[in-house]
Amino acid sequence: MMKKSKQLLFALTFNLFSFHLSFGQNPYSLPPLPYAFNALEPYIDAETMQSHHGKHHQAYVTNLNKAQQNSETDSVSLENLLKQISKYKEAVRNNTSGYYNHSFFWRILTPTGKTQLSEGFKRALDKQFGGIDSLKIRMNETALKRFGSGWIWLSIGKNNQLIISITPNQDNPLMDVVEEKGLPNLGIDVWEHAYYLKYQNKRGDYLSAIWNVINRNEVNSQYEKNVPKRKFDDWPAMLAFHKVMSQTFHPSEEGNLEPLKQRNHELAKNAKALQKNPIPPVFNRSEIIETIKQLRKDSKKLDQMVKMDNRRPF
Structure with a gap:
């Protein structure tokens, strides 16, 4: 009972924090993880999670608050800020996206067992990629080709088409500076700090392992939110x-x-x-x-x- 209560508290706290991402929020603060540091083992170790969350993500929070001082971003929501990021200086660009990407990433991960894909999302995957297994292969192959740091994304683009893209550094598909724009549906961090303590330079092993802790409920939710269900989709x-x-x-x-x-x-x-x-x-x-x-x-x-x-x- 205590374990379930703790998990519920984690989830509630994180969901409340996620709600605030929709509004202007300055100063920004570090979102709590919706699970314990060791909850994703053996796929992602506790030491990596502590460092990734408490040091790397915290650094983006600190630097974002510094970068936004004396700038006209207080009343702009985080997502709208990213959509017009070309208007702002480089420090705002790097730290806004770094903050957003990691906040999104923690929601995409979960220690709980695999759940089913929603009918709408599964139908889209089957149509465009031949299923979830083909999607994994294509995303992993694309991520392995990335020289240096970045993120691999599955996004929803024009006409509700699913797009696989790789972005450098902390860029993401919401930003007006990227070539392949879309609404993020799934994002995986491929910076070395996300995996080096456990996997060293074996990025492929990390990419294979992380699919064991992908939060399908959250991925379903992102898809259903961004692609409204048509009247006869289940018929x-x-x-x-x-x-x-x-x-x-x-x-x-x-x-x-x-x-x-x-x-x-x-x-x-x-x-x-x-x-x-x-x-x-x-x-x-x-x-x-x-x-x-x-x-x-x-x-x-x-x-x-x-x-x-x-x-x-x-």
């Missing part, structure tokens, strides 16, 4: 039907019947699948069931009419 059969319908009926409303003539059978096939596949609980209502039956009936009738029309001689 693949409806997504398939709606896609064909929008590509056929919308042109027909403008007088172009050709897409409808060419794809009417596909529409009927998807309507049949829509009726046969399970309906998500949130949509499983009598009026929706009746509507699906009518869609099936109408699309089948349309398919038959087009077939008959195609058989008629000129």
Whole structure:
């Protein structure tokens, strides 16, 4: 009971601190870790965590507060400051990003066991990378190519596309000075201070090990926050039907019947699948069931009419 209470206190304290990252915050302070220094062993040792958090992250806090003295950043949120970082001097750039990156990093790690990826995030990974294992390989390979210090990121870019990028020093995808911009979804520190005490110069071993303590709940949360769920994301059969319908009926409303003539059978096939596949609980209502039956009936009738029309001689 004492252990669970301590873990809850860690989490609550850190969540409250994370909330404040959304607002202007000067002077800045060192966020508490949401777990004990030794909680990530054997993958990340306690000595590394003490040094990384208490010395390196603390240095960014101290230097950021110094750099922001007499600057007009008090009322600017941390994320908005990063998005316009080119306006500020180098000391603000380096220490603002160093502070943000490490605060983000501690949330991405967890001593608890692996959890499941959310459906939306898993679907995006499968589509773009072929799954979580392929993502690990690609991120690790990219990180190993980085000469010197930096960070490896999975971010959400334009059109909600997932982007793998590597940034030098303490830069991150939020900043207006980086080439590949996006909203951070997952970030891994590849500075030597993150792993040297345990892994020496074997960055690859560190990168392989750290995936054992990646906080999938936090990664899911970042994705769901930055990519709002569409209405039918949990109903693949409806997504398939709606896609064909929008590509056929919308042109027909403008007088172009050709897409409808060419794809009417596909529409009927998807309507049949829509009726046969399970309906998500949130949509499983009598009026929706009746509507699906009518869609099936109408699309089948349309398919038959087009077939008959195609058989008629000129």
